[in-house]
Amino acid sequence: MLNFFKKKENKIILYKPVPGKVIDITEAPDEVFSQKYLGDGVAVIPEGNVIAAPCDGTILHIANSLHAVAVGTEEGLEVLIHIGLDTVLLKGKGFTSFVKNGDTVKKGDKLVSFDRSYIEVQGKSLVTPVVITNMSEKVKGITKHKESSTEVLMEVQLK
Numbered sequence: 001m002l003n004f005f006k007k008k009e010n011k012i013i014l015y016k017p018v019p020g021k022v023i024d025i026t027e028a029p030d031e032v033f034s035q036k037y038l039g040d041g042v043a044v045i046p047e048g049n050v051i052a053a054p055c056d057g058t059i060l061h062i063a064n065s066l067h068a069v070a071v072g073t074e075e076g077l078e079v080l081i082h083i084g085l086d087t088v089l090l091k092g093k094g095f096t097s098f099v100k101n102g103d104t105v106k107k108g109d110k111l112v113s114f115d116r117s118y119i120e121v122q123g124k125s126l127v128t129p130v131v132i133t134n135m136s137e138k139v140k141g142i143t144k145h146k147e148s149s150t151e152v153l154m155e156v157q158l159k
Contacts, residue, residue, distance in 0.1 A: 012156045022153065023045065029127060067083050078138075080132075084126050090122060130154075142154050142157070
Protein backbone atom coordinates (compact mmCIF):
# COMPACT_ATOMS: atom_id res chain seq x y z
CA MET A 1 0.00 0.00 0.00
CA LEU A 2 2.77 2.47 0.84
CA ASN A 3 5.20 1.25 -1.81
CA PHE A 4 5.85 4.78 -3.02
CA PHE A 5 7.87 5.36 0.17
CA LYS A 6 10.28 2.53 -0.70
CA LYS A 7 13.69 3.65 -1.89
CA LYS A 8 14.25 2.84 -5.56
CA GLU A 9 16.84 0.12 -6.00
CA ASN A 10 19.89 1.75 -7.53
CA LYS A 11 21.10 -1.23 -9.54
CA ILE A 12 21.66 -1.97 -13.21
CA ILE A 13 21.70 -5.52 -14.53
CA LEU A 14 24.00 -6.20 -17.48
CA TYR A 15 23.33 -9.27 -19.60
CA LYS A 16 25.73 -11.36 -21.66
CA PRO A 17 26.31 -9.64 -24.99
CA VAL A 18 27.13 -13.00 -26.57
CA PRO A 19 26.71 -16.60 -25.39
CA GLY A 20 29.86 -18.13 -23.97
CA LYS A 21 32.04 -18.85 -20.97
CA VAL A 22 32.52 -15.95 -18.57
CA ILE A 23 35.90 -15.28 -16.94
CA ASP A 24 37.02 -12.54 -14.58
CA ILE A 25 38.60 -9.55 -16.29
CA THR A 26 41.87 -10.29 -14.46
CA GLU A 27 42.11 -13.51 -16.51
CA ALA A 28 41.90 -11.70 -19.87
CA PRO A 29 45.14 -12.32 -21.81
CA ASP A 30 45.73 -8.58 -22.34
CA GLU A 31 47.26 -6.33 -19.69
CA VAL A 32 45.06 -3.35 -20.58
CA PHE A 33 42.05 -5.36 -19.45
CA SER A 34 43.55 -7.71 -16.84
CA GLN A 35 45.06 -4.78 -14.94
CA LYS A 36 41.71 -2.93 -15.17
CA TYR A 37 43.23 0.12 -16.88
CA LEU A 38 39.93 0.76 -18.67
CA GLY A 39 37.68 -0.36 -15.81
CA ASP A 40 36.39 -3.44 -14.03
CA GLY A 41 34.21 -6.16 -15.47
CA VAL A 42 34.39 -9.60 -16.98
CA ALA A 43 35.31 -11.21 -20.28
CA VAL A 44 33.34 -13.66 -22.38
CA ILE A 45 34.88 -16.41 -24.48
CA PRO A 46 32.20 -16.24 -27.17
CA GLU A 47 30.36 -19.22 -28.61
CA GLY A 48 28.33 -17.07 -31.00
CA ASN A 49 29.22 -14.37 -33.47
CA VAL A 50 26.73 -11.58 -32.70
CA ILE A 51 27.21 -8.97 -29.99
CA ALA A 52 23.93 -7.78 -28.45
CA ALA A 53 23.24 -4.82 -26.19
CA PRO A 54 23.80 -5.90 -22.56
CA CYS A 55 21.26 -3.29 -21.40
CA ASP A 56 19.02 -0.50 -22.63
CA GLY A 57 20.94 2.60 -23.58
CA THR A 58 22.54 4.79 -26.20
CA ILE A 59 25.51 3.99 -28.41
CA LEU A 60 28.20 6.31 -27.09
CA HIS A 61 30.88 5.11 -29.49
CA ILE A 62 31.38 2.51 -32.19
CA ALA A 63 35.03 2.21 -33.18
CA ASN A 64 35.87 2.91 -36.83
CA SER A 65 37.35 -0.59 -36.89
CA LEU A 66 34.03 -1.94 -35.50
CA HIS A 67 35.88 -4.06 -32.90
CA ALA A 68 34.52 -2.12 -29.91
CA VAL A 69 31.25 -0.50 -28.93
CA ALA A 70 30.32 1.56 -25.88
CA VAL A 71 26.78 1.72 -24.51
CA GLY A 72 25.64 4.38 -22.04
CA THR A 73 22.67 3.85 -19.75
CA GLU A 74 20.09 6.41 -18.71
CA GLU A 75 21.74 6.44 -15.26
CA GLY A 76 25.11 7.39 -16.78
CA LEU A 77 26.85 4.00 -16.64
CA GLU A 78 29.30 3.45 -19.53
CA VAL A 79 29.81 -0.14 -20.72
CA LEU A 80 32.53 -1.03 -23.22
CA ILE A 81 32.32 -4.27 -25.21
CA HIS A 82 35.67 -5.00 -26.85
CA ILE A 83 35.31 -7.82 -29.40
CA GLY A 84 38.47 -9.89 -29.27
CA LEU A 85 41.98 -8.77 -28.42
CA ASP A 86 44.24 -6.83 -30.80
CA THR A 87 41.34 -6.86 -33.25
CA VAL A 88 41.75 -3.14 -33.90
CA LEU A 89 44.58 -4.25 -36.19
CA LEU A 90 42.02 -5.89 -38.50
CA LYS A 91 40.78 -2.38 -39.45
CA GLY A 92 37.13 -3.44 -39.56
CA LYS A 93 37.60 -6.51 -41.74
CA GLY A 94 35.53 -9.38 -40.36
CA PHE A 95 33.07 -7.07 -38.54
CA THR A 96 29.62 -5.75 -39.46
CA SER A 97 27.94 -3.01 -37.42
CA PHE A 98 24.18 -2.70 -37.00
CA VAL A 99 24.35 0.58 -35.05
CA LYS A 100 25.90 4.02 -35.23
CA ASN A 101 26.87 6.61 -32.63
CA GLY A 102 23.81 8.08 -30.92
CA ASP A 103 21.45 5.17 -31.66
CA THR A 104 19.08 4.12 -28.88
CA VAL A 105 19.19 0.38 -28.17
CA LYS A 106 17.25 -2.08 -26.04
CA LYS A 107 18.74 -5.07 -24.24
CA GLY A 108 19.30 -7.82 -26.79
CA ASP A 109 19.43 -5.57 -29.88
CA LYS A 110 22.11 -6.60 -32.39
CA LEU A 111 25.13 -4.29 -32.23
CA VAL A 112 27.93 -5.99 -34.20
CA SER A 113 28.54 -9.35 -35.84
CA PHE A 114 31.97 -10.83 -36.39
CA ASP A 115 33.55 -13.51 -38.53
CA ARG A 116 35.02 -15.92 -35.97
CA SER A 117 37.03 -17.88 -38.55
CA TYR A 118 38.60 -14.78 -40.07
CA ILE A 119 39.60 -13.38 -36.67
CA GLU A 120 41.13 -16.70 -35.60
CA VAL A 121 43.00 -17.14 -38.92
CA GLN A 122 44.49 -13.68 -38.32
CA GLY A 123 45.85 -14.98 -35.01
CA LYS A 124 43.63 -12.80 -32.82
CA SER A 125 41.93 -13.89 -29.63
CA LEU A 126 38.12 -13.91 -29.47
CA VAL A 127 38.11 -13.15 -25.71
CA THR A 128 35.61 -10.29 -25.40
CA PRO A 129 36.02 -7.98 -22.39
CA VAL A 130 32.94 -6.20 -21.06
CA VAL A 131 34.05 -3.38 -18.77
CA ILE A 132 32.53 -0.42 -16.99
CA THR A 133 34.69 2.51 -18.00
CA ASN A 134 33.41 5.08 -15.49
CA MET A 135 33.72 3.00 -12.31
CA SER A 136 34.94 5.77 -10.00
CA GLU A 137 32.15 8.20 -10.86
CA LYS A 138 29.16 5.86 -10.90
CA VAL A 139 29.80 2.47 -9.30
CA LYS A 140 29.51 1.46 -5.66
CA GLY A 141 29.99 -2.27 -6.29
CA ILE A 142 29.72 -5.07 -8.83
CA THR A 143 28.45 -8.62 -8.48
CA LYS A 144 29.92 -10.70 -11.30
CA HIS A 145 28.10 -13.82 -12.51
CA LYS A 146 30.23 -16.53 -14.06
CA GLU A 147 27.65 -19.34 -14.13
CA SER A 148 27.12 -20.47 -17.69
CA SER A 149 23.43 -21.13 -17.05
CA THR A 150 22.53 -17.48 -16.42
CA GLU A 151 22.20 -14.69 -18.92
CA VAL A 152 22.99 -12.12 -16.22
CA LEU A 153 26.60 -10.99 -16.54
CA MET A 154 26.90 -8.37 -13.80
CA GLU A 155 24.77 -6.55 -11.28
CA VAL A 156 26.08 -3.02 -10.85
CA GLN A 157 25.26 -1.13 -7.68
CA LEU A 158 25.28 2.60 -8.41
CA LYS A 159 26.46 5.31 -6.04
